[in-house]
Amino acid sequence: MSTESPTLKLSELTNALDDFFQKRFSGRTFWVIGEVSGHKAYPNRSWHFFDLIEKEEGADRLKAKMQVVAWSPGFAAISRFERETGQRFTSGLEVMIKAEVSFHQQYGLKLTVIDMNAAFTMGQMERKRRETLEKLVKRYPDFIQKVGDTFHTQNQDLALPRIIKRIAVITSPGAAGYEDFMHSLEGNPYGYTFHVDLFFSRVQGLEAGITLSRRMYEISSNPDPYDLAVMIRGGGAQTDLFVFDDFGLNREVAKSEVPLWAGIGHQRDQTIVDLFCHTSHKTPTKVAEAILLHNRRSEEHVAGLREALMISGKEIIDQNKSELRQTSLSISALVPRILHRQQRSIAEFFNVIQRYGVKNISSRKTALNVLFASIKPTLRARILHENRQVFEKQSKLIQLQEHQLDREHMKLEQIQQIIRLSDPRKLLKKGYTLLSVDGKIVKDASELKAGDAIEIETHAEKIAAEVKKISPKN
Structure with a gap:
């Protein structure tokens, strides 16, 4: 299979990269600005490991990221940074570090901390704080x-x-x-x-x-x-x-x-x-x-108010006591004179009442005698008239009662005549009989049954009998 690019083993590529970084970056240091992320500290070994990241302006999207290590020199620089700023070195800090660029065939590209600029971090923190304050004042x-x-x-x-x-x-x-x-x-x-x-x-x-x-x-x-x-x-x-x-x-x-x-x-x-x-x-x-x-x-204030109130109250009470004593002395001097005038006025008033009372009673008695003499004949005539009225009403009531008794007497005689005519004994004399069982008159033969002991009553006698047979009417 043919390719345009040469074929290399990984070790050959990493060796080439190592040569490149050695020639280009060996012995050089750079001041690098970024935000600390994923920080891990190992105080016992004097190590720090973290990532240095850069985000796009106004967004959280990463723009760049590189691994950073701090061995003993870097660890000392970070400790010095914490003493100077009073800030613990941790994720989220904006930092400026002095670092070497190194490449390792197994561990890749890294920055190694040499020094730190504490003033930069403090400035960034203060800038963010001012921006937050301005935004809060503007929005609210x-x-x-x-x-x-x-x-x-x-x-x-x-x-x-x-x-x-x-x-x-x-x-x-x-x-x-x-x-x-x-x-x-x-x-x-x-x-x-x-x-x-x-x-x-x-x-x-x-x-x-x-x-x-x-x-x-x-x-x-x-x-x-x-x-x-x-x-x-x-x-x-x-x-x-x-x-x-x-x-x-x-x-x-x-x-x-x-x-x-x-x-x-x-x-x-x-x-x-x-x-x-x-x-x-x-x-x-x-x-x-x-x-x-x-x-x-607050407690002392209330206690002070209470004390002031007690002092003020005592002053008011003392002042009122003095005024009461003066008033009491004045009253003690006035009371005898007032009582003497009132007793004299009462005596004069009693004399006036007594004079006018006797005269008024006498005139009232005379007027009553005159009134009684004028109404006495009229009262006697009224009593006689009322007596006549009562006598007449009593006579009429007696007559009405007698008439009512006569009517009731006649009704009673008519009822007695009806009872006499309805007497069963009269019917017995005409040849009828009464049939009874156990003293109870039998009105319907259907009430009887064979073997019943019956009693037959005629006009002249009573006959005991027994029912043998009951035949229905044809």
Whole structure:
């Protein structure tokens, strides 16, 4: 089989490539810019392995990718980078590395780290942070504004309750900062108690920003509102602070209806969460101390009001006592004179009533006598008339009763005559008989049967008999 290209063994091709790279790149170094991806560290061996990638502008599609190794010199450069920046070397960092290009027949093409430019990475981080801030202010002017060199959010305008009781805590599982926070709250010297709900979230990795945003939304939309939300982090590398500059997270922080206090523990410049939250503290312990201080100030304020109220009340009572004493003395002097005048007035009034009462009673008695004399004849005539009416009605009632008795008597005689005519004995005298069984008159022969003992009663006697045979009528 013929081909236009020469046929080579793989080893021959790799040898050719090795010669090429040795001639072209041996002893040369390059400053290379890219994003760290797939980083793995081996501190015990002083090694780092990672990929350096470049993405297309405005997209996540890869434009270039190369494997990178850092042996002892590179490991020392990365350690120096972490000390200078305060950032842990990890995936996601934009870095500028000084590297050698090498080719190995078995392991392929690689970059070997010689040195790092820490200033470049810090500049890239700050640039991204500024871009995120500008985008947030531009897109959400209703709850995020820039005032001079500072930022103002809706969350910062929320008023804290006088006493903080219900607290929502956003933290990572097992975070030491959460333990410090709870230890400070529960061991407070004032005996304050709190209701704390945990909202766990990752604070590292690509998904951390999404999870933190979701937790902020859950807290803000809880039907039983919280007094305060707390976002804490239990130490760690400065790189972990990248997530607190996340666009979606800070949108939720700025518009949250629950005041957010941050204690994410860092020494570098503030994160965007620090800028947008209600109040920022350096550490979780500082957050707990601020909560206790807030409640303590409220308690002292109430105690001060109570003391001021007691002092004011005592002054008012003392003043009223003095006024009452003066009033009592004045009343004591006035009462005898007032009583004397009232007694005199009552005596005069009683005399007037007595005079007018006797005169009025006498005139009333005379008038009654005159009235009785005028109505006496009329009353007597009225009584006589009513007596006559009663007598006439009584006479008519007696007549009616007699007539009714006569009619009833006649009816009774007619009934007695009918009874007499219906007497069975009269029928017996005419030749009829009565037939009975066991004292019960037989009205129908069908009631009898052969062998029945019967009694036959005539006008003159009773005859005992026995039924032998019953023949039907033809």
